[in-house]
Amino acid sequence: MTGTNNVSIEAIIFDCEGVIIDTETIWDKGQEEFLRRRGFVYDRSRIKHLLTGTSMQDGVMVLQKEYGFLGNIEAQAEERIAIVRDLFSSEVEFIPGFLEFFLKANQIYKTSIATAMPSELLNLVDRRLHLSELFSGLVFTLADVNFRAKPNPDLFEYAAKKMEIPTNRCLVIEDAPHGIEAARKAGMKSIALATTYERTMLINSGADWIANSFAEITSLLLHQRGKP
Numbered sequence: 001m002t003g004t005n006n007v008s009i010e011a012i013i014f015d016c017e018g019v020i021i022d023t024e025t026i027w028d029k030g031q032e033e034f035l036r037r038r039g040f041v042y043d044r045s046r047i048k049h050l051l052t053g054t055s056m057q058d059g060v061m062v063l064q065k066e067y068g069f070l071g072n073i074e075a076q077a078e079e080r081i082a083i084v085r086d087l088f089s090s091e092v093e094f095i096p097g098f099l100e101f102f103l104k105a106n107q108i109y110k111t112s113i114a115t116a117m118p119s120e121l122l123n124l125v126d127r128r129l130h131l132s133e134l135f136s137g138l139v140f141t142l143a144d145v146n147f148r149a150k151p152n153p154d155l156f157e158y159a160a161k162k163m164e165i166p167t168n169r170c171l172v173i174e175d176a177p178h179g180i181e182a183a184r185k186a187g188m189k190s191i192a193l194a195t196t197y198e199r200t201m202l203i204n205s206g207a208d209w210i211a212n213s214f215a216e217i218t219s220l221l222l223h224q225r226g227k228p
Helices: 024-036 044-051 056-067 073-091 098-105 119-129 154-163 177-185 214-223
Strands: 011-014 110-115 139-141 170-174 189-193 209-211
Touching (some): 024 044, 024 056, 044 056, 073 119, 098 214, 139 154, 154 177, 170 177
Parallel strands (some): 011 110, 110 139, 189 209
């Protein structure tokens, strides 16, 4: 694939939630329960985009600020994890079309995962869906970059370094504005996948391309030649 400025893409970095695995319903259930315990109603349209791509601790700080409650951030982050732990181990599945796309793309590009998902939950998903095996161990989390969460570019830059690919030859597939911003700051091209947010909400995200599905991404990356 050749992007703008005639730079050839050699690697694809995947966000995990909303891109590889379908966890948004699980997280919504988790936020609803976490806030219900404190007497609040989860306003998805107002809050969702503020939480996507953040660490568990940062997410608690967002919720505290937006809803006006207090409490120990570490303890509440653990509570959030506990609420969704069982759901992750029993319900999580691949995003439709991901596996078919990945098996083709992995023959052409280097691939890795760069995710803000807590390691405890990622391990549950890994046991169910074997992500580490699929990506040959190239699965990176915020723990690798001192928990510098997106929209900071650190995690994507770290993934590129580990793959030994220059950042300007990496493409990020993301579902969230924070992730798209992190890719831009890292000097990477990006595709916004409209799984978590509607396409209209991603138009101003700064993504280089927007896709409704992996079928569209397949056409962009695998079937076309030259500049998309």
